[in-house]
Amino acid sequence: MQLNHYLNFQGETEAAFLFYKSVFGGEFSFIKRYNELPEAKVTTQEKDYILHVSLPINEFTVLMGSDTSEEFCAQNNTPFIKGNNHYISINLDAHEEAEAHRLFSALSVNGQIEMALDKTFWGALYGAFTDQFGVKWMVNCQLNVNE
Structure with a gap:
């Protein structure tokens, strides 16, 4: 298991991660935009937003992030608030x-499932939530490609 920091922005992910890359060095191991998402429901402005980016910091840590779309915020009733953008x-x-299911269930008790x-x-088992605190x-569990 690996714990990483995941940052959300609203249209600033690319600028933020180019900045972090200039500070930490390295190369992005993954970068994908919303316009590459199957059946993307985003505004024209949001089509070039970052769906997901990964910047390895060292062998133990990956800084990850994405832009939050207005549609996603509305669907999940979770407004974007700068400073409240960290997972x-x-x-x-x-x-x-099995451990992914256990951790998701245990940590989300009395919380709010997003x-x-x-x-x-x-190709992953994925879920997000805010815990009771x-x-x-x-929680992201990369599944075998053959499944």
């Missing part, structure tokens, strides 16, 4: 699927 991301391997733990188009969490 702890739990990343697990395919053989840890996105139920479910299989995604990027107001801490935002993501």
Whole structure:
């Protein structure tokens, strides 16, 4: 299991991550925009927003982030508030699927589920929530490609 920091922005992810890259060095290991999302429901302005970016900091840490779309905020009743844009991301391997379910269930008790733990188009089991203490969490378990 790996714990990483996940930052959300509203249209500033690319600028922020180019800045972080200039500070920490390295190269993006992954970058995808909303216009690459199947059936994307975003405004014209948001089509070039960052859906997901990963910047490895060292062998143990990856700084990740994305832009939050207006549609996503409306659907999940979670308005974007600058400063409230940080998640702890739990990343697990395919053989840890049961642990992903356990952690999601245990940590989200008395919290608010933002996105139920479910299989995604990027080949992972993913879910997000705010725990009972107001801490935002993501659980991402990369599944085998053959599933």
